[in-house]
Amino acid sequence: MAVVNRKIASQQEIAYALRNLTDADLRRLERIARFRIIGLNDLDWQDLLHDAVARLLDGTRRWPKDIPLVVFLRETMRSIVSEHWRRKKNTPVLSEAQLHRIDDTERHILENAPDTTTNPERQMLASETLAKIEKVFQGDPEAMRVILGMAVGKSPNEIQKEAQMSSKRYATTQRRIRRKLAREFADRRVTK
Amino acid sequence: MNARLKEQYQLDSLLLGLENEILKLDDAEILSEEANLFAHIEDIRALVNSNVRVYLDIEDSSSTLPTEDMSSDFEQKQLESLVVPNNPKERRKLLETLVSSQTNMPLQFRMAFSAKNEPTEPEVDAMIARLIRLGILKNDDTDE
Structure with missing residues (x-):
């Protein structure tokens, strides 16, 4: 792989970029944070987003400027959840090398790195969460096909091809999935 | 890989897939999706800016950017010392x-x-x- 010299944003640049996030970007971050805490009962989305922003500003996470800020914050939130599990049980966590492994053909810096933080409690919660999601969509086989495809890491194109769905139908199904999950997990109370 | 571990990876992949779809949505679409289920945009902005304000106040005292909430200034000055x-x-x-x-x-x-x-x-x-x-x-x- 070619070595790419990435320009890292200064703290000042990060601060101004955060200030200039659009309404749509802020909503994206909220939605992503809400997704990322699905299955967790001791972390709320505000804490997660707050901490991700703090880590950018204090230099704990270095933002390469060619990666969209929202994408980078998504990856930061993902790593925070990984760390959250490590703190709960003394288990392996995503390494710095994994966190910053950047494929120059891929904008998503963590997409292909598996989340290796694991412990029995986490596995049990994942199992329960998947069961809950399955229950929510038990009367919607089309949504289940999309969910199962995403769960095994298939791309949208692969899912559409296998399920013989048009892109329009896929987008409609995705919208339905988002709406149902948002409703299902919106009222979750955090126990601290 | 045991079944439970497999489920953990599946959940992570599912969340990544959902997040990717969120990232791909155009601005109008994401802002039109059932706002009543989510936070007010200004609340999210305040959450993000609570960190930014601390940084800007310290690093760029000459900044002309407005600060929406000055109530924490006294608290911040105390921290700085x-x-x-x-x-x-x-x-x-x-x-x-x-x-x-x-x-x-x-x-x-x-x-x-x-x-x-x-x-x-x-x-x-x-x-x-x-x-x-x-x-x-x-x-x-x-x-x-």
Whole structure:
């Protein structure tokens, strides 16, 4: 792989970029944070987003400027959840090398790195969460096909091809999935 | 791979897939999706800016950017004057006090001092270093 010299944003640049996030970007971050805490009962989305922003500003996470800020914050939130599990049980966590492994053909810096933080409690919660999601969509086989495809890491194109769905139908199904999950997990109370 | 571990990876993949779809949505679409299920945009902006404001106030006192909430200025000025002691016990005490009294401390810090946890000395030092990098604390240059 070619070595790419990435320009890292200064703290000042990060601060101004955060200030200039659009309404749509802020909503994206909220939605992503809400997704990322699905299955967790001791972390709320505000804490997660707050901490991700703090880590950018204090230099704990270095933002390469060619990666969209929202994408980078998504990856930061993902790593925070990984760390959250490590703190709960003394288990392996995503390494710095994994966190910053950047494929120059891929904008998503963590997409292909598996989340290796694991412990029995986490596995049990994942199992329960998947069961809950399955229950929510038990009367919607089309949504289940999309969910199962995403769960095994298939791309949208692969899912559409296998399920013989048009892109329009896929987008409609995705919208339905988002709406149902948002409703299902919106009222979750955090126990601290 | 056992079944449970497999499910953990499946959930992570599913979340990634859902997040990717969110990233791909155009602005109009994401803003039109059932706003009643989500936070007010201004609340999210305030959440993000609570960190930014601390940074800008410290690093760029000449900034002409408006600050929406000036109520924490006094609190911030007090924080800026804090100096990190050399004594490990005092450092721990200072950090513990900050975590319990400041609402804008990172989640990681609050978790470190939660009922079940007692951070080690290196962990305390790492957190202190982070606050120094952020400009919230200053090193004590005097000898003990």
